[in-house]
Each structure stands twice: as structure tokens, then as C-alpha cells.
Amino acid sequence: MKVLVVAAHPDDEALGCGGTIARHAAAGDDVAVAIMADGVSSRPIRSDVDRAAEFAARREALKNAANALGLHRHVHASWGLDLRLPDNRMDSVDLIDIVKELEGVLQSFPAEIIYTHHGGDLNIDHRITHQAVMTACRPMPGASVKAIYAFEVPSSTEWASDSLPPFRPNHFVDISATLDKKLEALQAYAEEMRPFPHPRSFEAVQALAAWRGASVGLKAAEAFPMYIGLLGKGNASQPEALHQQVNAGVIGMKLHEAGKISDETHTTLLEASNNPELSKRKAGDIITQLKELEAKRGS
Numbered sequence: 078m079k080v081l082v083v084a085a086h087p088d089d090e091a092l093g094c095g096g097t098i099a100r101h102a103a104a105g106d107d108v109a110v111a112i113m114a115d116g117v118s119s120r121p122i123r124s125d126v127d128r129a130a131e132f133a134a135r136r137e138a139l140k141n142a143a144n145a146l147g148l149h150r151h152v153h154a155s156w157g158l159d160l161r162l163p164d165n166r167m168d169s170v171d172l173i174d175i176v177k178e179l180e181g182v183l184q185s186f187p188a189e190i191i192y193t194h195h196g197g198d199l200n201i202d203h204r205i206t207h208q209a210v211m212t213a214c215r216p217m218p219g220a221s222v223k224a225i226y227a228f229e230v231p232s233s234t235e236w237a238s239d240s241l242p243p244f245r246p247n248h249f250v251d252i253s254a255t256l257d258k259k260l261e262a263l264q265a266y267a268e269e270m271r272p273f274p275h276p277r278s279f280e281a282v283q284a285l286a287a288w289r290g291a292s293v294g295l296k297a298a299e300a301f302p303m304y305i306g307l308l309g310k311g312n313a314s315q316p317e318a319l320h321q322q323v324n325a326g327v328i329g330m331k332l333h334e335a336g337k338i339s340d341e342t343h344t345t346l347l348e349a350s351n352n353p354e355l356s357k358r359k360a361g362d363i364i365t366q367l368k369e370l371e372a373k374r375g376s
């Protein structure tokens with residue numbers, strides 16, 4: 078499964094969904110990270126530091142964070158998706174141009190699942206990134222995207238005032254096993270981290286993971302609002318079931334393309350993946366059956 082993380086600045090991907098990225102990577106998913114702006118150029122020029130060196134350092138941090146999250150195989154794809162828009166001035170670029178860039182990204186990397194910023198974030202680049210992703214992923218026949226999740230970035234999302242839509246998560250990913258990797262990735266961005274009690278401190282990141290986890294009975298979690306309008310089908314009341322249904326649909330599509338399942342089986346499968354009452358367990362059973370089928374038929 079192809080997973081694309083679209084973040085405004087290098088560090089947003091790790092802060093927002095580092096634990097979830099590590100889970101996808103460990104599950105063998107093909108994960109790419111697209112960074113829109115450099116995260117450096119809006120800062121005052123310092124006489125003692127060369128700007129080119131600052132760019133290089135931030136790129137190096139992005140690479141090290143990707144390695145910590147297990148994206149070794151995909152880090153080059155990530156670099157290819159570096160959009161280089163003006164930092165903290167993305168509003169100076171016409172939205173249509175950003176959308177076109179993203180459409181190009183999706184053509185070369187047809188992701189099924191996307192993680193990006195929340196539309197009600199305080200940071201202007203974060204909000205524009207969200208808007209551009211939603212525009213680039215508007216529903217079209219044959220589009221690859223099945224689900225879009227919005228992440229929160231400490232020190233930005235929670236600081237938005239009530240003139241912006243609130244962050245209300247309805248999808249939680251257990252990151253108990255990958256929180257360490259997230260913190261390791263954030264070590265790569267030590268320059269961007271602040272001492273506690275700043276919200277972008279290691280302690281606060283851990284506290285947020287604990288709180289999001291405790292909200293759903295887990296030790297640590299990352300929380301996302303899911304934009305299900307794009308799916309419109311499947312068991313929307315149970316995000317985990319829907320997630321499994323999306324997986325089943327994607328696996329089925331691939332088997333069908335490869336001529337490994339009949340048109341009839343494929344149709345039945347598509348019906349199941351769109352069934353609004355299918356449980357998570359049933360969707361899981363379908364995936365198991367598909368994988369058995371895939372193994373049995375060989376390549």
C-alpha cells in the first residue's frame with residue numbers, strides 16, 4: 078500500500094505522525110514524505126551562519142528522521158517530492174500552482190492513504206498545505222486516494238483560535254510500540270525542539286501521545302480527524318473497519334489487475350469494501366483470504 082505524508086516543513090511529518098509512519102514502514106507499506114517548504118528561509122539571516130549550510134542541515138535532519146522512522150528504502154522518493162515553496166509565505170504562491178505540483182506528485186506516487194495538516198491550524202503554510210491536498214485529491218473516477226487523515230503539530234494546531242475549525246480526532250493509531258522511533262526522529266530535529274514546558278518539547282510530545290492514547294484506552298496514540306467525504310462508502314462509523322476495508326479493496330484491485338482473481342470475485346470484493354455495515358473482523362477475514370489466494374496462485 079502506498080502512503081503519502083504531505084507536510085509543510087521538515088519536522089511536521091515526525092511531530093504530526095512519526096509513530097504512524099513507523100508503523101506503516103514496519104508493515105512493509107511504501108511510504109513517501111513530501112515536504113512543501115524548507116522551514117528555514119523565513120527566519121532572519123544570521124551573520125554567523127551560512128544560509129546554504131542551514132538548508133543542508135535541515136535536509137540532513139529530514140533524512141536522519143526518515144531513517145529513524147524506518148523509511149530507508151523510501152528516503153529517495155521523499156527527496157524527489159521536495160517542493161521547495163517559500164517558507165511561511167506559501168500564501169504568496171497561487172494555490173492552483175501548489176495544487177498542480179501535488180497532482181504531479183500523486184501521478185508519480187499514486188497514494189492510497191494520505192496524512193497531512195489540519196485545516197484549522199494556526200500556521201499559514203499548514204493551512205495552505207491542507208487546502209492544496211484536499212483540492213488535489215478531490216474525488217475523480219480512478220483516483221488512487223481512499224482516505225485522508227489530518228495530524229496535529231504541537232505549538233501550532235492547539236494554538237489556533239476559534240475563528241478556525243477545531244481539531245476533533247475520530248481516528249486513533251496505537252503508537253505504543255513506535256513512540257520511541259518518533260522521539261528518535263525528533264532527535265534529528267533537536268534544533269527545532271524546545272525545553273519543557275514548551276509544547277514542542279520531548280516531554281510535551283510524550284504527554285500528548287499519552288493523552289491521545291488514554292482517550293481511547295491505549296498507552297500511546299496519534300490522533301487524526303479522518304476526511305471520509307472522499308470515501309463516501311464503507312463503514313464510516315468504525316474507522317478501523319473502514320481502514321481494513323480500504324486495505325481489502327486495494328489488495329483486491331491489485332490481484333484483479335494482475336489477473337489473479339476473476340471479474341466476479343473482484344465485484345464481490347468491491348461490494349464488501351463498500352459495505353457500510355462490514356465489521357473490522359470481517360474486513361480482516363477478507364484480507365486474510367486474499368493474501369492466501371495471492372500466495373496460492375503464485376506470481
Ligand SMILES: [Zn+2]
Pocket residue numbers: 085086089200202203230
Ligand atoms: Zn510546520
